[in-house]
Amino acid sequence: MRMLSVENVSFLYENSAQEIMSKxxxxxxxxxxVSIVGPSGCGKSTLLRIIAGLVQPSSGRVLFMDKKxxxxxxxxxxxxxxxxxxxxxxNQDNVKMGLSMTDLDDDSKEAKAAELLDRFGLGGFEKxxxxxxxxxxxxxxxxxRAIASDPQVxxxxxxxxxxxxxxxxTLRSDIIYxxxxxxxxxxxxxxVTHNVEEAVELSDKIIVLxxxxxxxxxxxxxxWKRPRDKxxxxxxxxxxxxxxxxxx
Amino acid sequence: xxxxxxxxLYYISSANSIMDLLGLLLKLVLDTSVSWARMFxxxxxxxALSIAAGVWMATSSKAEKLMLxxxxxxQTIPILAFFPFAIYIFVAVLPGYIGINAAVVFxxxxxxxxxxxxxxxxxxxxxxxxxxxxxxxxxxxIWRRLRRIYMPACFPRLVEQSILSWSIGLFYLVTSEIFxxxxxxxxxxxGIGPELIKLAQIGGGYYLLGLGVFIAFVILTRxxxxxxxxxxxxxxxxxxxxxxxxxxxxxxxxxxxxALPRRKVEFDEKGFLIDSGGAAPRKPAVRRRVIKVxxxxxxxxxMILLVMAYVIASSPTLRGYEIAAxxxxxxxxxxxxxxxxxxxxxxxxxxxxxxxxxxxxxxxxLLFQIVASVPATxxxxxxxxxxxxxxxxxxxxxxxxxxxxxxxxxIFSVVASVKTLPSNIFEAQKTFGIKGWNAWKNIxxxxxxxxxxxxxxxxxxxxxxxxxxxxxxTSTGITGSTNILSSVGIGIGKLxxxxxxxGNSGLGLMVIALLNLxxxxxxxxxxxxxxxxxxxxxxxx
Numbered sequence: 127m128r129m130l131s132v133e134n135v136s137f138l139y140e141n142s143a144q145e146i147m148s149k150x151x152x153x154x155x156x157x158x159x160v161s162i163v164g165p166s167g168c169g170k171s172t173l174l175r176i177i178a179g180l181v182q183p184s185s186g187r188v189l190f191m192d193k194k195x196x197x198x199x200x201x202x203x204x205x206x207x208x209x210x211x212x213x214x215x216x217n218q219d220n221v222k223m224g225l226s227m228t229d230l231d232d233d234s235k236e237a238k239a240a241e242l243l244d245r246f247g248l249g250g251f252e253k254x255x256x257x258x259x260x261x262x263x264x265x266x267x268x269x270x271r272a273i274a275s276d277p278q279v280x281x282x283x284x285x286x287x288x289x290x291x292x293x294x295x296t297l298r299s300d301i302i303y304x305x306x307x308x309x310x311x312x313x314x315x316x317x318v319t320h321n322v323e324e325a326v327e328l329s330d331k332i333i334v335l336x337x338x339x340x341x342x343x344x345x346x347x348x349x350w351k352r353p354r355d356k357x358x359x360x361x362x363x364x365x366x367x368x369x370x371x372x373x374x
Numbered sequence: 375x376x377x378x379x380x381x382x383l384y385y386i387s388s389a390n391s392i393m394d395l396l397g398l399l400l401k402l403v404l405d406t407s408v409s410w411a412r413m414f415x416x417x418x419x420x421x422a423l424s425i426a427a428g429v430w431m432a433t434s435s436k437a438e439k440l441m442l443x444x445x446x447x448x449q450t451i452p453i454l455a456f457f458p459f460a461i462y463i464f465v466a467v468l469p470g471y472i473g474i475n476a477a478v479v480f481x482x483x484x485x486x487x488x489x490x491x492x493x494x495x496x497x498x499x500x501x502x503x504x505x506x507x508x509x510x511x512x513x514x515x516i517w518r519r520l521r522r523i524y525m526p527a528c529f530p531r532l533v534e535q536s537i538l539s540w541s542i543g544l545f546y547l548v549t550s551e552i553f554x555x556x557x558x559x560x561x562x563x564x565g566i567g568p569e570l571i572k573l574a575q576i577g578g579g580y581y582l583l584g585l586g587v588f589i590a591f592v593i594l595t596r597x598x599x600x601x602x603x604x605x606x607x608x609x610x611x612x613x614x615x616x617x618x619x620x621x622x623x624x625x626x627x628x629x630x631x632x633a634l635p636r637r638k639v640e641f642d643e644k645g646f647l648i649d650s651g652g653a654a655p656r657k658p659a660v661r662r663r664v665i666k667v668x669x670x671x672x673x674x675x676x677m678i679l680l681v682m683a684y685v686i687a688s689s690p691t692l693r694g695y696e697i698a699a700x701x702x703x704x705x706x707x708x709x710x711x712x713x714x715x716x717x718x719x720x721x722x723x724x725x726x727x728x729x730x731x732x733x734x735x736x737x738x739x740l741l742f743q744i745v746a747s748v749p750a751t752x753x754x755x756x757x758x759x760x761x762x763x764x765x766x767x768x769x770x771x772x773x774x775x776x777x778x779x780x781x782x783x784x785i786f787s788v789v790a791s792v793k794t795l796p797s798n799i800f801e802a803q804k805t806f807g808i809k810g811w812n813a814w815k816n817i818x819x820x821x822x823x824x825x826x827x828x829x830x831x832x833x834x835x836x837x838x839x840x841x842x843x844x845x846x847x848t849s850t851g852i853t854g855s856t857n858i859l860s861s862v863g864i865g866i867g868k869l870x871x872x873x874x875x876x877g878n879s880g881l882g883l884m885v886i887a888l889l890n891l892x893x894x895x896x897x898x899x900x901x902x903x904x905x906x907x908x909x910x911x912x913x914x915x
Contacts, residue, residue, distance in 0.1 A: 180804055197804075204805040210798035213914050214820040223816065227807035255913045271806070 128192070129279055129314040130154040135176055135186035137169070137340075147173065147340040149186065152333050154279070154314045159305055161325035162318045163368060164335030170318040171283050173340070177316065178204050178281050190279065200227035203277035207284040209268045211256040217243060217267050218252040224274030242270040246300075262293030269297070273304065276311035280304075283318050298328060302352055326364045327354055334371040344371040398580065401569070402587040408564040409551065410591060412475065413543055416482035417536060423487050424532065428494025429524050442495075443671055449488040450831060451895055452838035455866070457481050457550050458874035459884055461560050471563050478550045478562055485546040486539035493535035497528040530607040537600050544592070545749040545779070545836065552751055553843050553871075560874070566591075567752070574755030581756055585748065592747040675896070682889065692886065699887040702869040703894060706845065709769075709865065710837045713776035717833065721781055722826075725788040726818045735789075742785060750778035751843055758847055758860040768845070768862040775844035780833030784826065787833075791825030824914050827906050831899075838891070841867030866891055 130153060137147035147169050154160045164170050175181040177188050179197040188195040190202055198204075203224070211220050221239035230238070240252055246266040248259075256264055265285060272280060280301075286294035304310045319325055325332050329348055336343040346367055354361055427445075431438045460480055465473035501523065509519050551567025554560050562568065566588055573580040686692040728738050758771050802808075803817055845867035847860040862868060869887050873880030 175801070178805060180801055198807060200807065204802070206798045206802065208796060208798055210796070210802040212799060212802075212817065212820070214823070215816060219816065223802070223808055224806050226809070226812055257913065275806075 127156040128153055129156055129158070129190070130177065130316065131189040131192075132173075132177060133187050133189065135173070135183045135188065137172060137176065137181070138184050145184075145339045147183075150335070150340065150342055151186075152331075152342060152345060154316055154331070156313045157305070158314050158330045159302070159328050160314070160316045160331045160333065161329040162316065162333045162335060163320065163322060163325050163372070164340070165337050165372065166320060168335050168337040169340040170320075170335060173335075174204075174281050174283050174316065174318045178202060180204075200275040201277050202279045202281060203272040203275065205265070205268050205272045205280065205282040205285045207288055209256070209261075209264045209288075211264060211267055211271075213256055216253050216255055217248060217259070220256065220267055221271045221274055224271035228275055238274060239270075242274055243267070246270050260293075261289050262297065265289060265293075265297060266300075269300070273310070273312060278311055278313045280312050280315045281317075282315065284320065285317065286324065287319070287321065294324075298324070299353075302328065322365055322368050323356065325368070326361060327356065328352070332364075332368060334368055336372070336374070343374065346371070398583065399587070402566070402584055405564050405569045406566040406587055406591050409547055409566045410595070412479050412565070413482060413540070413547055416479045416486060416543060417540065419479070420483050420486040420490055420539065421532065421536065423483070424490035424494050424535075425520075425524075425528070427487075427491045428528065429498060429520070431491070431495045432498035438495075445488050445491055447671075447896070447899070448484075450835055450899055451892060452835050452841075453484045454481065454546055454549055454839035454842055455870060455891055456484075456888060457553060457842060458870045459888060461554075462874060462881065462884070465560060471561075474554060474560050474562055478547070478554070481550050482543045482546050486536075486543045490532060490535045490539055493531040494528040497531040498524055501527045526610045529610050533600070533603045533607045536603075537596075540595070540600070541747060544747070545751065545839070548749045549751040549840065549843055552754060552847070555848070570752060571755045574759055585752065588752060589744070589748060593744070596747075672900075679893065686886070692882065695883045695886045696890075698883065699866070699869065699890045702864050702866045702887065703890050705862070705864045706838075706841055706866040707894065709772055709845075709862070710776055710834060710841070713773055713837060714780060714830065714834055716773075717777055717781045717784055718826075718830075721784040721788070721829075722819075722822070725785055725792075725822055725825075726814070728785075729789055729792045729822075730813075730818050739789060742782070746782035746786070750775050751840060753778065754843060754847060755859065768860050771847070771860040772841075772844040772862050772865070775840050776837040779836040779840040779844075783833035783836055784829035787829030788822045788825035791828065792821055795821060823910055827903065827910065831903050835895075838895070841865060842870055843867070846871045 132150060132152050135147065135150045136145055138145045150173060152160070162170050162173060172181060176183045177195070179188075179195045179199065179202070190199070195202070211217075212223065215223070218236070218239045221242050222235045225235045225238065228235075240249075243249060243252055246269065248263060248266055248270070251259065251263070256267060259267065265288070269285075282301075285301075286297055289297065301315060304312045305315055317325075317328070326348065332346040332348065333342060334344045334346065335341065346364065348364060350360065427441065431441050457477070461474060461477045464477035464480065467473065468476055505523055505527075509523055514522065547565075548567045551562050551565040552571060554562035555568050555571055566584070570581065570584045570588070573584045686696050728735055732738065754771070754775055757774055761767060761770055761774075764770075799817075799821075803813065808817060845862045845865035846858070848858045866887055870884060873884040873887065876883075
C-alpha cells in the first residue's frame with residue numbers, strides 16, 4: 127500500500143526565478159523506512175517540510191494516502207533536529223501539544239501524554255521542564271509528541287544529529303521498533319540525514335539528492351533484514367554506492 | 375486653569391503670512407538644533423565614559439566586581455526624578471544658563487551611559503583569549519590595545535547601544551527642557567521643549583509644525599548620523615562573521631534581557647542565519663560573583679537606611695517630611711502601576727497580534743519606531759490643553775503621559791525577545807495544529823513573558839521618570855506668573871517640583887522624597903522583578 131507519493135515537486139523562492147528544487151519524485155510504501163541523503167544545503171529539509179505541508183511546493187504535489195497534502199495533518203507527524211520543544215511547557219504538556227488536532231478531552235490527553243512519556247522511559251519527568259533533560263531525553267519527548275496523535279507517517283529531520291552516538295543508536299532502534307510493531311500506528315518513516323551510515327543501517331529505500339538545483343540522483347533499495355551488520359562487506363558496498371552517487 | 379492669550383506670545387503676532395511661517399520654521403529648526411547640541415555633547419561624553427568604564431571593568435576583575443552591580447542598579451533608577459536636585463546643585467555651583475544646561479546634559483548622560491557601559495564591557499569580555507595573547511606577545515601598550523583590539527571589538531555594540539541611548543536620551547532631553555519651564559529661575563533657554571509648549575498654547579497647527587520639525591530631526595539623525603556609523607561598524611562585525619542586528623527593535627534590549635539566557639542567533643557574511651544553538655552570551659560565573667557583591671551592597675544600603683531612619687525619627691521636621699514624602703510616593707505608585715496594568719492590557723494583545731499573527735511585523739515595527747521616537751512628554755502640552763478642565767484633569771493627563779511613556783518599552787522588548795526564539799517552535803506549532811485558545815495559552819502568552827518582564831521594568835522606570843512633569847506641569851517660566859497647566863492632588867513628582875520651587879527651604883524635603891523613591895525602586899527590584907526573573911530563568915532556556 128502506498129503511504130506517500132512525492133510527484134514532480136519543484137520549489138523556488140518567491141521573487142526568485144531560479145529553481146532550487148527540480149522535479150523530485152519518490153514514494154514511500156507501507157512498512158517502508160525511507161532516507162533522504164544529499165550534500166549539505168541541498169534542500170533536504172525543505173523537501174521534508176513540503177511533504178509535511180509546512181511549505182507549499184511551487185509545482186508538483188505530495189499525496190498522502192492518495193489525497194493531496196494541503197497543510198499539516200494529524201496523520202503525518204514531524205520530528206525536529208533541535209527537538210522544537212516549547213521551553214515554557216512541562217514535558218507532559220509538550221507531549222499534549224501533539225494531540226492538539228485530536229478531539230480528546232483534556233483528561234484523556236493528560237493520561238495519554240503521561241503514558242507516552244512512561245513508554246519512552248521518561249516516567250517521573252512529567253512535571254519537569256525540557257531544560258532539565260539531556261539531548262537524548264529531549265528528543266524522546268519530541269518523538270513521544272510526534273506519535274501522540276497516532277500518525278501513520280513519521281517525518282524526521284536529522285533527528286539524531288544533535289545527539290551523541292550512543293544515544294542516537296538507542297533512539298534508532300526505538301524508531302525501528304515502532305515501525306515494525308503492528309500495535310503502533312506508524313506505518314512509514316521518511317528521514318532526512320547527512321549520515322550515510324545511519325541511512326544504510328535503517329532504510330529500505332535511500333533517495334540520493336544532488337545540488338543546484340536539487341534533484342533525485344539515484345534511488346537505492348536495500349532489501350535486507352534489520353539489524354544490519356555495519357562491518358559486513360554488504361553494508362560497505364551499499365555505502366560505497368551512495369558515496370559514488372553523491373560524487374557524480 | 376488660566377490660559378495664555380495670543381498677545382502674550384512675543385514672537386508670533388499674526389503668523390498668517392508665508393514669511394512669518396518661514397520665520398517660525400527657522401526658529402523651530404534653530405531651537406531643535408540647540409536641543410540636539412545638548413544631545414550630542416551628552417552622547418560624546420557618554421561614549422568616552424563608557425569606553426573608559428567598560429574597558430576598565432572588562433580588564434580588571436576588581437572593577438568588574440565593584441561596578442557591575444552598581445551599573446545594573448543605576449539603570450533601573452528613575453534618574454529624572456533627581457533632576458530637580460541636580461538643577462539645585464548645578465545652579466548653586468555654576469551661573470544661570472550654564473548651570474541649568476550643565477544639569478540637562480548631565481541628566482541626559484545619566485540616561486545614556488549605563489547600557490553603553492554594559493555593551494562595551496560585554497563585547498570586550500567576549501574577545502577571544504588568543505587576541506589578548508597576541509597583544510601580550512607583541513607588547514602592545516594600552517593605546518595600541520585600545521586601537522587595535524578593544525575599539526574594533528566594542529565598536530558595533532557601542533553604535534547599537536548609542537542608538538538605543540539616543541532615543542532614551544530624547545525622552546530625558548524633552549522632559550528636562552519642559553520641566554525647566556516650570557520655574558523662572560531655572561530656565562533652560564532655547565530648545566524644542568519650551569518651544570513646543572509655547573506653540574501648544576497658540577493652537578494645533580503650529581504645534582503640529584513643531585512636532586513635525588522634531589520628528590524630522592529624529593529621522594534625519596537616524597539616517598545621516600547613525601546609519602553611516604552602523605555601516606562602518608559592519609566592517610568590524612564581518613570579520614567575526616556576525617552581522618549587525620538590523621532592526622531598531624532588536625536594540626531595545628536592556629540589562630535584564632542581556633542577563634536572561636538567550637539563544638544566540640548569528641549571521642554569516644551573506645546574512646544567512648547560522649544556527650549556533652548556543653546559550654546565553656553572558657557568563658553565569660560572572661553573574662554569580664556579582665550577586666555576592668550585590669548582597670554586600672544591600673547590607674551596606676540597609677545600614678545607611680537604618681541610620682537615616684534614626685535621624686529622621688529623632689527630628690519632628692524631618693518626620694513631617696517623611697510622612698509627606700511617603701504619602702506622595704504611595705499616590706504616584708498607585709498611578710504608575712494602574713497605568714502599567716492598562717499598558718499590559720493594551721500591549722499584550724497588540725504584541726501577540728504583531729509578532730505571531732500578522733504577516734506585516736516589520737512594517738508595524740517601522741511605524742511604531744517612528745511613533746515611539748516622539749517622547750511622550752512632547753505631547754504633554756497638547757494633551758494638557760486638549761483635555762478640558764474638570765476635577766480629575768490632572769489625573770487624566772498624568773495617566774495618559776504614564777501610559778505613553780511606558781508602553782513602547784513593553785512592545786519593543788516583547789518583539790525583540792520573541793525574535794530570539796528558534797523558528798522551529800513555530801513550525802512545531804503548525805505541524806501539530808496548535809490553534810486558537812490552545813495557542814494563546816500554551817505559546818503566545820508564554821513566549822512573551824521574558825520580554826514582558828524586561829519591558830515592564832524599563833517601562834515602569836520611564837513612567838517614574840515622567841512623573842516630574844506628568845504630575846505637575848506649569849509654564850511659569852514663559853509667562854512670569856504662576857500658570858499651572860496640569861496638576862494632580864498629590865504625588866512624588868509634584869512634591870519634587872514644589873520643593874525645588876521652594877529653594878533652599880525645600881532641599882530637605884527633596885532629599886527625603888528621593889530617598890523614599892530609591893528605596894521603593896530597590897524593594898520592587900528585589901521582591902518583584904528579581905523573583906520573576908529567577909523563576910523564568912530556570913525554565914526559559
